[in-house]
Amino acid sequence: MKIKKRVIALIATVGILIGWASLGGSAAIMHATSSTEFCVSCHSMQIPYEEYEGSVHFSNAKGIRAECSDCHIPNDPIGYVVTKIRASKDIYHEFVTGKIDTEDKYEEHRMAMAETVWAQMRENDSATCRSCHSNEAMDLYSQTEEAAKMHKYGVENNQTCIDCHKGVAHFAPEPEMDSAAFDELFALADATPTSTSVVYPIDMIDLGEFGQVNPTTAMNVISESNGQRTVEISGYQMKGAERVLYMGNGQRAIIANLNDAGQAAVVAGTFKTDEYGNEWRTASITSTITSPVLASLDPLWDYAAQLDNVYCSTCHAKIAAGHFTVNAWGPVAKGMGDRTDISELDLEILTKYFQHHAKDVAGH
Structure with a gap:
């Protein structure tokens, strides 16, 4: 028995309509759940939203605003879908576990959440940043001398945007180092042979x-x-x-x-x-x-490397000590140190580490 052409056409039309509605509906849902309004509708997102409101990505002289999705959701289809699937855990923690439903809880988990996002952005070479910014479009002469120098350094060393711009829209986790490592230095110093x-x-x-x-x-x-x-x-x-x-x-x-x-x-x-x-x-x-004094600089340099990881690398990628001269490292380290709560002594030790390994000293 032959099926009439009208029936075939009807079935095909219905199939197309159902497919269109399914795909269109899915796309509409995806789009709606990517809006800033939806993102901040969760109670736990109020803290990052307030930080975002105080950032240059929310308000600036050029009147250009980057929404939540512009920074957190890649444009490529696979990255888009994967990110949306990952985001389902946020809904779970919002309505089931209450993992970050207070300010204290949020601060407790700030570092872990930040590191998760940083890792994702390193994986895709800061794709969302590059959807608006590119090295080729930068006018280095309009930047400060230090910014231009660091952008050049980043390109030469294959760094990605998030390596240095970790606190660009939200507060970076407060770096903190316990006293155990320094106590160990004192123990070693006490044991230095006469x-x-x-x-x-x-x-x-x-x-x-x-x-x-x-x-x-x-x-x-x-x-x-x-x-x-x-x-x-x-x-x-x-x-x-x-x-x-x-x-x-x-x-x-x-x-x-x-x-x-x-x-x-x-x-x-x-x-x-x-x-x-x-x-x-x-x-x-x-x-x-x-x-008390040490018999070797090695323990001090190991301690300085820990300081570098905690107070420097939390905000930007590591800068090799050989990148600056002895005289340049002094003001650079002080300027960066002023942005953290690093102690005066720790900053002095870290500065000396950089200066002892500076480009006009290394190898001598």
Whole structure:
């Protein structure tokens, strides 16, 4: 029995209509659940929404606004669907577990949530960022010198947007490092043999009655008696700034600060003018110390690497110590440190780590 053409046409039409309605309905649902209004309708999204409202992606001089989906949902079909499926867990936690339904709970999980998003954006090379921004379209001359330098560095080192712009629309997790690692340094310092010939402070320590020595400074031990070491420190002085001992000739990495008595006790060479017109001379001072000291810089550098991971890499990709010179690292580290709650001592140790491995020191 032959089926009439009209019946076939009717079946085909109904099938098309059902398919169209299914696909269209699915697309409409997908689109509706991608709107900012839908995203922030959940109670747990109020905190990130308030942070977003204070960001340049919400309000800016050019009047361009990036919605939630612009940053969190890739445009390619597969990435789009995968992201929507992943987002179903947010609904589950909103209505079933209440995992982040209070501010305290949100802060407790902020780091884990941020790392999840960062990992996804690294996987797709920050695809959502690149839907609006591109390296080729950047006018580096309109950027600050530092921004232009870092964008160039990022391109040369195959970094992706999220490596550095982690706090661009939401507050980055507050970096925090417990005291266990530093306590371990003290334990190692307490165990340093009295026969050690070169020692290194882990803190700002008194140089007898002559001033203070900065952490990581190499001190040659002349003698030791009853927990008191007589040490010699060698460095450089710049004319007009004789209160300071620097790490190298022309290198403004401070290793010691001297008082009047300390300046008088310095054994100094002859001033010589450098290529910038500054006058430098060798300088050494001998005094006593009683503070715990390390027999090697390795534990301090390991500690500095942890500081780098916690306070630097939380916000941006790691910057190799050899990227800047000794003199450049000082202000760079201070400027970045001011944006965190890193302690003065930890910032000093981290700065010295960068300076000791700077591009004009490495290999020497």
